[in-house]
Amino acid sequence: MSGVGPGAGTGTATGTRPARVRPAPAAGNDWEWAAPAPATAPDPHAPGPTGPHGTTSPGTGTPHARVPRRRRLLVSLLPLVLLLGVSACGFLRVYPAAQLAPVAAVAVLAPMALSVLLSGALSRRRATLNALWPSVLLTVVGWLVAVCATLFRHGGGGLPTPAAMSDAWSALLDAPHAVLTTILPVPGTPALLVLPHAVLWLASFATAELALRTKGPLLPALPGVVAFGVPVMFGVDGPGPGLVLAGALAACAGLVALTRGRVAPSWRSLAVGLPTVAALAVVAGAVGPYLPGIGAPHDPRHTVTPPMRQPMSVSPLDEVAAWMRAGTQPVFTVRTSGGDGGQNYRLAVLDSYDGVTWSSDARLERTGGRVPSQPGVDPGGTQKVVQQFTVQSLPGIWLPAADRPIRVSAPASADLAVDPASGTLAVGGSALGPDDASVRAGYRYTATSEVPVYDASRLQYAPAAADPAMTELPRTDAAGQPIEAVSTFTRTAAQATAGATFPYEQAVKLADWLRDTYHFDPTALPGHSYRQLEFFLTSGKRGTSEQFAAAFAVMARTLDLPSRVVVGFRQGVPVGGGTYQVRGQDVLAWPEVEFQGIGWVPFYPTPDAASAHGASVAPAGQPKQRQQVDQKITQQPRSATPPRKDGVGGQAAASGRAGGPPPWLYAPLAVFALAVCYLLRAAWVPWRRRARRRGEPDPGRRVLGAWQQIVDRLTEIGLPATGAHTAAEVAAFGAERVGGAAGEHLPALAELVNQVGYAGRAPDAAAADAAWRHCDAVERVVVRSRPRRERLRRALRPSALLGCR
Template structure:
């Protein structure tokens, strides 16, 4: 029964280790997979490798072959059921076993719960459950069945480094289960226990609460454990897939056509707040057109965070696709979670794209956190200098060009003239936007195009354009000034019908963004006030977020120039900067000292109780010897030395002088019981053991009344109370003693055999068989 109980504990231990994959897939997909993969092999091993009446267990190779067959059948009807019904089981199984780890490492966590990815969890947990069960049934090593579960933990931690959530509760549960497994196997076969079934369960009954306390301490200490380095991330060793052309036609090239047919409904939005919907981020310019360098990776639902401002607000939207072509998925900036539509995401920009071209009727929910930049944020802004910002400063000559285009020099002169007198990069960016707003007019009939020649015509002659012209011209002019820039295509406004906003083709918007240090990409609006959005009686006004941003930019520029800010907006209070530095070393040292002190007090107070419980267990002879040792412990509280050479009668006289004559009346019969139990021809019966413990308990009450509870507690807190200096000796039958007698005084009192029989002088030689 001990082996089968340890088998159940190992199954639970492996199942908990399998749940640590929740940082990779989430709890929902992992729970059934881990449970089945942990229980089935444990049951199978229990049937094949467990003890049988009068027969040896089946050989290991039979168990190994049958578990492979059982795994193939189980994984086919559970994890790979969709592939089984679709007729692609062999291919999906091969990809899951051989390539799932790489697919997970190139996917934003949580990974989608696809069968070919969940196969990895099933295989790892199954192998660990099989190995743990065989170790539990075929070996007597106490902690050996824990090792496979630790291997599952290692795989899960490596694959879930960047995953959401925490495995601290599961780690605490693992600590508890490991302790329980060791306690269960401590009295299993081969442990040499002879105390009976009742005594075999006592360590488990005592250790279970201690294991629970240990798990609680592990869970409470996990958040405050100091970590001085970032964990190893295997994703850094796996090359991400190269950027792919997700759409044959750039959304920027569609802007002109959408503006000429403004009434076409692109998608609908259900939300309590109006926000700009971002569609595509275009950060690379080759002299002719803008494109995206996004490295899209699969994701289950999560989108990584971007730069965090001091102020932000959350928005939840339910979007339904109508006539929006391509694969770009609209969402506010910056999305955090997408549900209902399989998407891939660019971790840098947060842009979303569908795995397949969008279809009318597709509905998804997107949760976003929209930043709100304050005057204080923008006033301290400096230009970013990272690798992405340097790439956003490139001004290529164009495909096949041998020399720089002449338009670049003209653009640089135009930008310098527009920003003359600027005192900061933010001032340059704001002045350039204001200059373009006054310089050109909004015209949806302007010829499309955003290459060097088209923009030169827009700035030099036409001076009329669509959002495509204003945004791309701003981005190129900003790059000539050393401001890293990119272009974003999205939608602003819409037509409200009930509680739903219909976003139409005429609501398309293009805007430029500049990257600043710590703040990330900040939107600027170079479009004239008369431009943008299809107008109507029921049209939705532009969101408040962009209006606040434009006003904050103006106030920040005024603050940099030393001018008084207008009263159009209330200055936001500056939040104190959070101190992210780790606590000083003495905090952790104090916590460690307090934990050690509490643990020491717990140990010294618990050790005597456990020692007394152990002395009361066993055969009658062992119980009588334990009663004598317990009596000596009681007398230690009133001054009896632990290093002494007193006979039993001298111990009794010491008790009479230190405690009272009543103590002598309990010690003398107790010593006689010990001598008879050790050297008498017949073994003592349980009644003699009960009588010995009655004398010992009565002596303990007398000592407590004499010494006082305070003194006894003070002696219990001494480190010597942790060590049992009088290990119980095994009871032996009576033997013939050597003829040469030994003086009784030479025998230590802690060995009861040194006690002479009653009515024998203390100094007399010890007679044969009398102790």
Template sequence: MADGVPDGPAERSTGGVATDTAGPSGVGGGAGDTAGPAGGGGDGAAGVTRSAARALRAVPVPLALIAMISLAGAVLGRVYAGPLLSWLVLGAAVGSVLVSVAARRLPSWLVAPVSVLAMVGWTAWSLRLTATRAELPGGLAEVTADAAANGIPRLLTAMIPVEPTPDTVLVPLVAGWLAGLAGAEVAMRAGRVLLGYLPPVLLYAAALYVVGPNADPAIGPTLALAAVAVLGLAVPARGAAGADAAAGLAPAVRAAVRARLAAASAAGLVVVLGMVALIAPLVAGQVDGRPVDPRRYVEPPQVETLDENPLIRISGWALNPGQQLFDVRTQRSGPPDSTPAPDPGPDAGPGAAGRPVPVRLAVLSDYDGVTWRVGATYRNAGRILPVTAPAPDSIVETVRQEITVAGLSGRLLPAVATPRQVTGARVAYDPTTGTLIRPEGLTPGLRYSVTSALETPDANLLATADVPAGEEVARVLRVADGVPDPLRRLAAQLAESNGAPYARAAAVEQFLAEHYRLVADAPSGHAYPNLNFFLFGPRNAGGQRGTSEQFAAAFAVLGRLTGLPTRVVVGFRAASDGPVRAGDAYAWPEVLFEGLGWVPFDPLPRPDEEPRPVEEDLRPAPEDPPPSEVPEPTVEPTVSPEPVAAPDGPADAGPSTALLVGGGTGGMLLLVVAALLALLLMRRALTRARLERGDPGQRIAGAWREVTDALRLAGHPVGRDLSASEVAARARAVLPVEADVEELAGLVNQTAFAPGTASAEQAARAVATAGDYVAALRAARPWWRRLLWSVCPGPLRWPR
């Protein structure tokens, strides 16, 4: 120290003398903060420079926090409809961080209340904005209370893309604001930048978890998050840039401090590298893994029994036909109303031209032999519902309806198929069946609007259309165990002379419409015993009569027994405008055709036709063996002459009539038995030749022919246009058994496209699989079909 001026930056520690002043020559001795002409200008410029440097050093950390929270909002916004959520989260990030920056001179205990007040204002504005855009009824207080009570479960059960509504944006907004508040306070006030990054990083991880497998991997945003964090750490939040923390200390102390800092830095680097070495392989191994979907842990909205099976409500509605259920106002646009709709049955079905558009209540796809059920998985949805591609060969018409609920109860919302937009009510939606529910339940006076895309298939293509097969339609092809034998015989009889799918469906529709009576007082029920009594019960005991419940359920079951994918729909015959009453409720079946979608059928009888007795067209069950039809001998009404005795002994009367008849009958029976035995031996020889002779490829092909012949014998022939995989899927739908028919189909494809590659072991597996499936399929047939199975001559003459 020279002339009383301290060396270096320790001037503040001199003994009570203010040394920040400079005289004319820059040496302390002036008054206050004045500066002489030689040194004042330099000190002023330096002060400005220091202020600018401090401002620049204060910017990177807040910007990094804002960017990290915004990236979390962008990642979560990938499952939302539109960019609104991302912008709202960005506003929460900017607001929370700027409030902390502006209030940094306030006491720490005062910053949180100020920031929370600002959060309440931003959240209230955001909730009002989203409620207005979603056209939700109710005031701000009601909407906010509902969002606060149900925000998390609705967010995790919402249908993707999620519409930004108060209950789906509240949680991300609050979480983003709190992450910004906590990060800013820790990073800027406490100076722990790395620790301050923890809340935004946790928010980002939570966004990734909520998105799960419902969006592409967020590789770009994750790399951007890491880059922003590195840039924020590169600039210190405190102190001068490049300042030495040990400057101004005694040399010995300064050396010790620098040594400790270097050791701490080296230890921290070693720890970081070690963690990277341990965690990096685990993280790299999860790159190609499928994230966990948190939605599987949250139970979606549920319905009661009446909503799961509204088919049982038809009988009750039929007994009180005047009850008003709801009111409807309809507007139609798109193709002109004169466009002809398909005629799926006599006199047209539910979708026929010139009739009002039916309002659908529920679609029932699952049947266990007792109850038809919707079997839907509902997801909370916004106004805009997911769009499924319409059938390529159908005409799409836009139908908008305004519905006001009156006496209809439950949670199911009536709507024309297929709904695309709903306003005025919060709904949950199942895209597989197209069924809508209101989780809170229906209330009198509830008014909502539905815009639907009504598909009308091209009637000219129905006659040649095929039906799909495979796992995607196994649900609507499944036939539960316990089918009564008369139902199987009737289905086989209707399908026997109708090879095309549409012809089989029309045959079932016509049979039901011609032989059964529609009544309003029939008891409810559509289990196998109920359907068996409806179809074959005596008329004088209440059989052969029912409501649309029995007609639709019987059609769907008979259709599945003939290989048609079917389902049952419950709805209403609604006029374009006016009230819809309980008497308008009815059920109808639908059949799925390739390229045409679901086509409705109408098996109900015509009002002016008297049903014919079922016995006129239903063949009785065959007996086994069939009785021999040998005609009785004809006795002439003349008197035989008296026999004349021979001169040498008694007259030879010849063989008696009884002996002749007995001999003829016995010979006929012997011929029948011999023919059956010959057919049995020929069938067994054919099976042995297929399964035991030739190379492995030939044995695999023979096993495959055994399976296709068995399907044909069981009444489920497969077309030549089907691939092996499609045939296997149909076989699995006909009879789900443990036999791996799909593996057999794969071996057939291998044999066809790579001859000579099959092994003996594969051939043995193919033979075993075919044997198991054929045995199970035969065991599921009626007893008389099992007896005729082995002697049917069809496999001997069917072309290969």
């Protein structure tokens, strides 16, 4: 039989000074044993008193005094606080950092401090923790006090009055739906911040109690991981860090495992464990984006119905004629910075046509200031334009902005809303006037836009977007008969674009044809139904920008070009200090056409107001940059076949990149991840096995662990891997192969192992330390005697990783 026995025997110590004995701690209490120095040699044959959990006291078998390991307890709580901090940072995808930080700090630190104090874990006079239920009750009361003192101070002065607690509870119930129906990041209002406050408070309380009352190394990390899942679910479309925080969460979990292991962390264990934790975090962050379902997780917003709001009662396109008649009546002032000047300001986007009226299908959602970008769109270049608006007389709920804004800021009391599809802005609540039919006079806000700068080479050959909803037209009447006006529009559009080869060329020729053929008349009758547009194209040939834009959009749809109508304003007149006054007569309607990968591109078919005969001047509202792009395209030699490096191929490539990595990349990444995990486990298993053997609290088990470690090392240099060797035979083999001081002491160590394993001797701590010194000496000799390549090959064997030696 091998000299590796199953455990140490029991015995008593004589001649020692008795120590005060305290009751056994509850399971999970974090205590350590402090043994007094024996006055005389212990008697291995005398029966000894039992220690905690019915076992003999380690070492000499005498009673021992227990003291709480306060320092290790506090050290083990630090990585848990870091883990909860990472979970709190996950909410940065949902809430602004300035408003989230104080709420998260209180919700993470306060309940953990309460749990430590209420449990009695830091008391020197108590051997067991206090009951759990007082901590639960007082933590709930503490949350009510904290949330009323920080978020719901109105009315109660920070006290948990019934009204304040009712407001907090109602806000907590409504917050999930409100967050899911608001464009991220959501406003940092108390009614919405109560959600992270409650989630983090509950997670911090559960983490502290699990850390104090359980022994599992990773169990206390579970509440923090669950809490991190809340912002992951609510912030799918939000800005801010994502996978970086996931890697940090994995690193914090690794630190928790290191500090709460059975063996107290040492410099050696930290030197091995910390790089391993860092490597795991880096691998998780590098591989995570390429795993299926991680790069594009499910968005619960798709399953939540946003609050329905009637976006408009009257189409802004119907108001163009009224604004034109208003002449110099001020509408708003705007001060811009950035861009090249000459900006138009979009007010409303009309994307649905029923043959009578162009209307909007906008689904307005509340926003804290962010306007989401249109996915899959890259115009090629942008210019940042910051606009400061002051409303003077603006009917309806819409707010103007240059092109599609990316951010908007307004007074805290304003109820800002955005249509994610078109990027148009709207307001409600206190931002509206007394009649709720117009924006309040004097209302101020700032919009930041990235105005597209188009590339002629991309536009020239860009295909039209595949958007069937934007090419639909009513083609039959109520009786099911074809509408004759649609045939008129189709023939006219074909005539206007004759000879055009590509979609962008068709749109440019259609806009040029309208300007060349028809006249701008600010006094023309309003209307854009089929009948009125047919009259405009065939007989009247005069109209405002309402008829020009609507006619272009309808005819473009007969050419299968996705189109819509935009109502807005031109830049206005300068009034000094970089500010422009926009008046009613500056109103302008223009059409837009959607191109694949580029997005919605505006066109300007309306002749300038100063034109007496239609097309003798530049189009109204067209920026200089667009004029240069169109001129460059029309001056280029026409080709029936686009070059290989064109908008089509470029967009296809961009679409492929935007859709994620190619499928063939998943298999190599999976193999790489498995290989890294295999190498990390190969480095961790020997260290963990050795640490577990050396960290045994019972000196007898530590002696047997040192001997088993020696047997493992001697097996590597030729000792047959069998259980038939006695301890003396193993010692003789080691003394011959190892030699030196370590080899000379192996026989004595083998005798001690026999006494511990079979004779029931209980060695003291000094004997256990000496056994491990011999083990260290043997290991050093074995490591030096074996080539590095052989050591690496042996460490990477599957049997070594599975512990099957």
